Amino acid sequence: LTLGGAGASTEDVRAVFARLRSELGPQTEWWPQRDGAIEVCAGAILVQHTAWHGAAVAIEALRRADALSGQAWLTLPEDTLGELVRVAGTYRAKARTLRAFAGCAEAHGGLDGLFAADTNEVRKRLLAVRGIGDETADAITLYAAYKPTFVVDAYARRLFERLEVPLPARLDEARALAVAAAEGDVARLQEWHALAVEDGRRRRAYASTRGGGENGAKR
DNA sequence: CACCAGGGTGGTT
């Protein structure tokens, strides 16, 4: 299904995820959002460079402390906030990021105000927050703001490389390709990211059970 | 002790 060789087409993208979906099953409820957008934002920040489990435990700690809100992130002492999210690792940086994010939301009139803009503007606003980079910005844009973008992470790139239809090297092109392939369907883009991560997780688990060390992201 | 986990920042090219 590749046209001319290197590089994935929108059809390739659809084919890859259709195939993955038939292997792994539909990925519904993949990103927990019990308490709505603010919890999604918390998860996106807390999961950085950490296994999801740690982020989930940290979210529960925030919830129990009634600190799952931008208001709490702005008013709680930063070291207190850090204690709450410690299990997620890099807790000082994450406490700082949560606070900075809350400040950003407040500056735009709250979460609704922050997200009341087009996709690109929302991404730009998020990227202006210290501690929020491309992946986290896209995750929040896609799962909390519910806008059409795609999280181009290492898993997604590995997935396509493995199938010999690599995504464009340029981040914005890779993202645009996926969005075009999904025809801007947010739910589909969310599931695609879920599938890519689940696929990556399974491969890693499989590789570790047979001691064969072949993992892509070296250094 | 080394390496991994659903990255980010700041500085260069």
Place this chain on the structure above:
DNA sequence: AACCACCATGGT
């Protein structure tokens, strides 16, 4: 925008 070195913590 891509590339690099460096940073950040708990688990296994």
